Amino acid sequence: MTSYKELLAQREALDKKIAEARDIEISAAIAKARELIAQYGLNEGDVFSKKAGRAGKPTGTVAPKYRDPATGATWTGRGKPPRWIAGQDRAQFAI
Numbered sequence: 001m002t003s004y005k006e007l008l009a010q011r012e013a014l015d016k017k018i019a020e021a022r023d024i025e026i027s028a029a030i031a032k033a034r035e036l037i038a039q040y041g042l043n044e045g046d047v048f049s050k051k052a053g054r055a056g057k058p059t060g061t062v063a064p065k066y067r068d069p070a071t072g073a074t075w076t077g078r079g080k081p082p083r084w085i086a087g088q089d090r091a092q093f094a095i
Helices: 004-040 044-048
Strands: none
């Protein structure tokens, strides 16, 4: 059976190997990314745009579906219901 100190030494050696392997793979990934960016003439906005990965998702506001007749307050039907409609039949508040 291996001792505690031997296991710690093995872990330290493994941590060192893991760090070296990670550095090598990161260097390769960066080189590949640079190659693709140069090949397609991409810029920072193309790669790191906030809209990237959000294709097809609608943005903007949602029309209200319910109105409080007493105050005129509205609610879209999304999220936590306001106090004036909570626990009541929503049909009577529909717009």
